[in-house]
Amino acid sequence: MNKFAVITGASSGIGLELAHICAREGFSLLLTARRESQLQALQDEIKKKYGTTVDILPLDLSLPDSPQRVFAQATDKGNQIDLLINNAGFGQFGLFKDTQWETEDQMIRLNISSLVHLSKLFLPQMITRGSGRIMNVSSTAAFQPGPLMSVYYATKAFVESFSEALAEECRGTGVTITSLCPGPTLSGFQEAAGIENIRLLKGRNIPSSRDVAEYGFDAMMRGKRVAIYGWMNRLMTFSVRLTPRTVITRVVKWMQDER
Secondary structure: OOEEEEEEOOOOHHHHHHHHHHHHOOEEEEEEEOOHHHHHHHHHHHHHHHOOOEEEEEOOOOOOOHHHHHHHHHHOOOOOOOEEEEOOOOOOOOOOOOOOHHHHHHHHHHHHHHHHHHHHHHHHHHHHHOOEEEEEEOOHHHHOOOOOOHHHHHHHHHHHHHHHHHHHHOOOOOEEEEEEEOOOOEOOHHHHHOOOOEHHHOOOOOOEHHHHHHHHHHHHHOOOOEEEOOHHHHHHHHHHOOOOHHHHHHHHHHHHOEO
16 A cells, blocks of 8 residues: 655645655655645646655645545545644734734634644544654744744644644554654745744754755654754753743844844
8 A cells, every 4th residue: 555645735845845755755645735836836746756646635724624625635545644744834923912813813723723633633543553643843933932923933832732742642552743843944934924034034054944854754754752953943942941931032032023
């Protein structure tokens, strides 16, 4: 039976690179994202380069019925889903008092609700057969509050907590849960969130989406629970545990602000 992977947010950035890596490693794919033209281009490219089966499903995962549609298409031919990669998500920059609720509502539904719903749908089958891997793409933002991106940071804190709890629940079942925590990455996220000019990004050697995706794929296949890319990100994440929260929030706000 062919190996099969489902990847959300696959049209760009880390998700796109994970699609290439999974295809390279022999997985058939179901790729989802909102942008149909980018998905179609990626489908053609992967088929030509790797000769693997690639199905696409253009949709908005923030809509309540979208996870069920993904699950239905992934399993309608009796496929055994080996990998579920919950990568879809976005952020928004600005003071909470000034940002739009409609955008934040969509962010919460995409970053949290769809991820949990997809995990709920795919996990039972994995546990029943005793094999499978889920990777949730979180962020180093998960480990501290984030003034000026308060809702985004909070969604990633949820993803991290949920993933680690689920990993423990699945211990001994043959199913692993990995939380991939990138820091700033050349993925298009910064432009979409409107944070290209913040201090956090100035003068940094920002890794490529491909580097982060390779690291995440390897961590997932090894069953690693929390995968933080880059020694500097790991150091910063550790230091948060030793620093008073009031200090951390002030530092993060300063780093998130524009010069």
